[in-house]
Amino acid sequence: AQRVTQPEKLLSVFKGAPVELKCNYSYSGSPELFWYVQYSRQRLQLLLRHISRESIKGFTADLNKGETSFHLKKPFAQEEDSAMYYCALRIYSNYQLIWGAGTKLIIKP
Amino acid sequence: EPEVTQTPSHQVTQMGQEVILRCVPISNHLYFYWYRQILGQKVEFLVSFYNNEISEKSEIFDDQFSVERPDGSNFTLKIRSTKLEDSAMYFCASTSQPGQPQHFGDGTRLSIL
Numbered sequence: 001a002q003r004v005t006q007p008e009k010l011l012s013v014f015k016g017a018p019v020e021l022k023c024n025y026s027y028s029g030s031p032e033l034f035w036y037v038q039y040s041r042q043r044l045q046l047l048l049r050h051i052s053r054e055s056i057k058g059f060t061a062d063l064n065k066g067e068t069s070f071h072l073k074k075p076f077a078q079e080e081d082s083a084m085y086y087c088a089l090r091i092y093s094n095y096q097l098i099w100g101a102g103t104k105l106i107i108k109p
Numbered sequence: 110e111p112e113v114t115q116t117p118s119h120q121v122t123q124m125g126q127e128v129i130l131r132c133v134p135i136s137n138h139l140y141f142y143w144y145r146q147i148l149g150q151k152v153e154f155l156v157s158f159y160n161n162e163i164s165e166k167s168e169i170f171d172d173q174f175s176v177e178r179p180d181g182s183n184f185t186l187k188i189r190s191t192k193l194e195d196s197a198m199y200f201c202a203s204t205s206q207p208g209q210p211q212h213f214g215d216g217t218r219l220s221i222l
Contacts, residue, residue, distance in 0.1 A: 034210065043113075044152075044200065044213040086152065095207040096142070096165055099152040 002027045004089050006100035013077050014108050021072040021103050023061075023087030032090040033070040034097070035061055039083045047085070048072070057081070077107045111135045115201050115214035122191055123222055130186045130217045132201030141184045142202040142211060143176065145169070152200070158184065159207075188219075196221045 003026040013019055025031055035047040048056055050063040050070060061072045070087060087100040114133045122128045134141050143155040156166040158176050175187045184203075188195055198218050202211035 036213075043215045046210045046212075049210060088152075095140070096154040096157060096167075097144070097152075097211065098154070099144075101151040 002089060002091055002098045004087050004098050004100040006085075006087055006103050008103045009101065010104045010106070012106040012108060015079055016076050019072075019074045019077045019081070019105065019107075021085050021087075021105065023070045023072065023100055025068050025070065025087075025089045027068075027089055027091065027098075029092060031063070031065075031070075032092070033061075033063055034088045034090065035059070035070075035072050036086045036088060037083050038086070038102075044086070077105075079107045079109060081105060082107045113201055113203055113212050113214035115199075115217050117217060118215065119218045119220070121220045121222060124193055125190050128188050128191055128219065130188075130199050130201075130219065132184045132186070132203075132214055133182055134184055134201070134203030135205075135212055136182075138203035138205050138212070140164075140204045140207055141176075141178070142204075143186045144200045144202065145197040146200065146216075147194075147197040155186070155199075191219075191221045193221050195219060 005024045033050045036044045037047045038044050048061050059074045063070050084102050086102045088097040116131045141158040144152050146152045154167050156170045157164045173189045177185050198216045200216045201214045204211045
């Protein structure tokens with residue numbers, strides 16, 4: 001069965017420190033993975049998709065098929081990065097998104 | 110930038126009552142989705158809709174749920190006889206093509222009393 005796991009419910013780091021939000025997936029097909037971010041009182045917004053291979057707001061994420069992971073990283077956290085981060089897997093049979101439970105990222109000043 | 114809009118932002122309804130949640134997808138989008146998130150739990154897929162019909166639905170989307178695109182702009186989710194466990198945030202999303210990222214609305218918080 002398809003599944004997305006975000007093992008950390010809460011991650012708290014100091015401003016300027018590196019950040020890594022973990023995401024692992026389970027899917028027998030070819031995965032398409034996303035990171036969505038939800039800032040306080042705002043909507044879910046697409047942050048990254050693995051096929052774009054972009055860096056958005058300093059964040060990057062690399063799909064590792066061997067480890068079935070898609071961890072989100074940023075070398076130097078900023079206070080405005082505080083938000084909920086959701087990893088999501090899109091399955092090609094019906095394009096629905098399978099979501100992780102989310103990680104709340106708190107950046108301390 | 111165009112946005113998906115959802116109304117109302119918060120709906121409070123007595124158990125057993127019908128509720129309609131409304132969404133206006135981005136105007137040139139053709140694929141529409143509803144998700145829900147029960148407080149403290151993960152976002153769950155409910156249904157996808159294309160060409161005026163449901164293309165996929167989850168186990169959650171039982172006979173109490175229905176979706177409609179009544180007028181070419183709105184995309185509604187109806188819950189016929191609400192239960193306490195329907196209390197959740199409901200998110201609408203749309204995309205121009207199924208392979209493109211989904212754009213989300215702000216959500217409607219549904220509280221069943």
